[in-house]
Each structure stands twice: as structure tokens, then as C-alpha cells.
Amino acid sequence: MSFTGISANRQELLQIAEAVAREKSIDKSVVIASIEEAIQKAARSRYGADHDIRVFIDPKSGEMTITRHVTVVPDEELENEYAQKSLTEALKDDKEAFAGKEYSEILPPFELGRVQTQMARQVVTHKVREAEREHQYEEFKDRVGDIVNGTVRRVEYGNVIVDLGKGEGIMRRDQSIPREAFQVNDRIRAYIYDVRRETKGPQIMLSRAHGGFMAKLFAQEVPEIYDGVIEIKSVSRDPGSRAKMAVLSNDNSIDPVGACVGMRGSRVQAVVAELQNEKIDIIQWSPDEATFIVNALAPAEVSKVVLDEEEDRVEVVVPDEQLSLAIGRRGQNVRLASQLTGWQVDIITESQDSERRQKEFAERTALFQEALDVDEVIAQLLVTEGFTSIEDLAFVDENEIAVIEGFDEDTASELQARARDFLERETAEQDAKRKELGVEDGVLDIQGVTMPIAVALGVAGVKTIEDLADLATDEIRGGFEQKGGERVRVPGALESFNLSVPDAENLILNARIAAGWIEAPVVEEVEEAYEEGDLAADADAEVTDLEVEGGEADADATTEQ
Known part of the structure; x- marks a missing residue:
């Protein structure tokens, strides 16, 4: 664009502006405004930077007008005598002058020197580039x-x-x-x-590695997805190797997996070809978390699923011969299933699960034998009936013990009495140990602190309310630190209690309130209506067992509250 003489052909100026606007896909007015600013900057360079010089180019005729403006200001606000005029001075020449009134004069056209031409080019280039970038952003931000x-x-x-x-x-x-x-x-x-x-x-x-890329490719190949009849719920990919996609049909008459595969695999093969032969597992999505996890681990068979909702972890039990298939090459299958479902998946074999259950059974049997001073048969009966701790036995309704085969009310009463005596002795021993460790009584008054927790805190050197208030979550639950360039596990004071992050945070918060460091939060009374069948907010983790028979999984969900 030439700026050598601004009195050049007016139509040529408009033609140049139109050509630049068309080439850069921006509005012509933006180009004209950039030319105006460029010539304005050059004029100020010629007449003085303090002058208020403005340039206007008529977008229809191309005629250019250069004007210099002087604004009337109150006497005390006069700062620039080139662009401003005091009210007193203005009134000498114009009786109708007032603060804010502008006077303008038209300046004659002038030839731009080499430096001014270069400056004008830079201004126009910069402004056009900014407009082009803004146009690109507006063009793609919604895409x-x-x-x-x-x-x-x-x-x-x-x-x-x-x-x-x-x-x-x-x-x-x-x-x-x-x-x-x-x-x-x-x-x-x-x-x-x-x-x-x-x-x-x-x-x-x-x-091309994003999960959304594969989902969009299927939307292009499968009309039912484009129309919203079939919904892609989640996608996980190991780009170029393998992927899993969960789909749901909003029409019971349409099989979502079959529709995505297509006749003889035509639809899925079109996507596979675009993704460099990436193997794709298409899975039926299910609102039941356990069923969905089982589907996600296909082609491996699953015997049982145990969910821990607090930690977002799931333990999956598979037949021994299915272990390598469930894990997949370099852990690929379980990793993709974890990404697809949003759960941390841990896989164990049936033999490992059986061995663990036998070990737990033996440990609980030994605990009941020692604590209640009963023989092995009675202890095993209690464990078989689902009692896992002395507390369970001590405070459960007596009838739940009496209905056990071979027991009566007298036996139930005696067992509960022995359980409570054991707990009292244990509490007394723990309290003595707490005092020996120097843990002050006030620590026990903090909400969430039990006697075993107080003892564990004492062992870790936490003896006062202030000590507990000063801890971080990782110091309670355990965490990792960098030592010598390696990531090392650092145990927490209450790591053996398996506290969740919210529980650990609440423990610290309660200690800080008790220490007077912060004020207790105000709890507003909110009326909550619970419909029949709703679960309490403090329910324990849901445990779901899936017994797989004949390739079909039936979910038996049990929620302990």
C-alpha cells in the first residue's frame, strides 16, 4: 500500500482498502480506520505530537479530510496549550464559548516523507493483523x-x-x-x-488423539448418533492402539452397539481406517455403575465387583485364567476401562479373593475367641452371621444374636455382656496409654476423635489441641514427598484408620475451632424432605456383588448405613 502522497487518486485508496479487506477476510471499515490512524500519526509527527489532529476518509467517495482540534477547558484544567484553550482566552474571541466546546480547522494535504511512510505502513499492517486475528478468533471460538x-x-x-x-x-x-x-x-x-x-x-x-475426535467420526458415520437416538456417554483411547466407547440408545427398539458397528462392520471400519487401524470396543452404557464396569472390562469375564464410593475405587474379582485378559497388554484394558467409567479399578483373582476371605475369617474368629472367651465353633458362627467387630456384637439388638441357630436369649445376653466388658477394659487400657503418652484430655472432646485415634495421635507426637490443629491432611492420611530425587511414601498419624479426605479435613477444622483459631461456621437450618427409599448422606460405601452366570451379570447392591 502506497502512502507517498495522500492526495493520490481517491478511488484507488478505496480499491486498495477493499482488496486488503477481501484478502484478509475482514471488514473494509477496519482497513479504512487503520489508514486514518496511520495518516493521523504521520500528521502529528509533522505538526507536533501535542496537537489534536484527526483524519476522516469518506468510505463512499474516498475523500480525505485532515483537521486540527482545540477544546475549551476551565482555566485551572489547562494542560496542553496546543490542543486546549482556556475559557478566559476563548471568551475574548467568542462570547458564546463554554467549557467543552471544540474549534477545528482543516489542514492542507501533505506529502509523506520516507520515515512517515514507513510509520504509516507499520500502523496499517499492525491494525490489519489485529483485525485479522480477531476475525479468526470469532470464526473458530464457537467451533x-x-x-x-x-x-x-x-x-x-x-x-x-x-x-x-x-x-x-x-x-x-x-x-x-x-x-x-x-x-x-x-x-x-x-x-x-x-x-x-x-x-x-x-x-x-x-x-487426532482426543476422545472427541473418535466420537465425532462416529456421529458422521452413524445417522442414529447424529439424530440423537444413540448417545455416546464416554470415550477412552490409547491413540493408534485401542479405544473403548460407551453408548446408550434412547429408543428401546434400536441396539446401540449394533448400530455403531453397522452391517458387516462397515460403520466401525470407516472410523478404524481414519484412526490408523485403532481397535475399538463398543460397549453398552448402563446407569448401574457395577454393570457398566463389568461391560467396560470386556472381553474379560467378571465374577464380582465391590464399589467404594468414598474413594471412587472398585475392586473387581475375575477367574484366575481371566486375569491377563482383564488387565490387558501393559495394563491397557484395565486402564481404558478406568478412564471410561471414572473409577479406579483394582483387579484380583478368585483365588486371591478366597485366600483373603479365609484370612479375614480366621482373624475375626481368633478375635471373638480371645475377647469373648468362647470356643472356636461359637466364634465361627458369629463371623459367619456377618459380625466383623466386638462393637457390632456389643450394641446390636439382642434378638439378632438370639436367632442364630443353636443360640437362645440367655446366650445372646451373655455374649453381649462379655463384649461390653471387653470394650470397657480395652477403653480403660487405651485411656491409660493415652495419658502415658501425654495426650491432653481436651483432644478427646474434639468431634471425630475416638480413644483409639487419641492413642494413635499420641504415638505420632500429637499431644495437644494445637498440635492437631496444626496438622495438614497428608500428615493425617499419609502422602508422598520428594527425597533425593525419588517419590517416597510418608505414613500419616492416622493412616491405619483409612480416613477419607473430608473426614481428615473435618478433624483438623474441629481442632482449629476448639483451639480458637477460627470461628465455628454457622449452620443454617434447612428442611429436607426425603422420599421413601432415599439413602442417608452419611451412608457407608456401597458394596455390590455381581454373580456372573452364563455371561449375564446380575447386580445385588447392598448399602450399609
């Missing part, structure tokens, strides 16, 4: 989650720069499919997972 087609412009250190026509996207190395190499001018399909506004221009982030 996050879409698949776009482009051409590879260049490859830099594994990152692929893609020409998208109205913008330029970048696919970083970790967002590409392994072993997939692109050359300049190759056609490419990618998924927009983020659009960021940055100083160097909008960053359009592309991916």
Missing part, C-alpha cells in the same frame, strides 16, 4: 468440538501447522496418533479441542 479439514502447511519438531482456510491451527506432537507422519501439503482431518486468544494471535488447538 470447539468440531472436525475440520485442512492442509499441512509445515511440520516443526513434531508439531503440525495446519492451514484451515480462514485460520491456522496447530496439532502438537502429543495430540497426534503415534507413528502417523504428515508431509507438507497433505490433507488432514482433525478435532478442534480448544481455541485460545493469545497476544500472538488465536491459537486453534487441533487433535
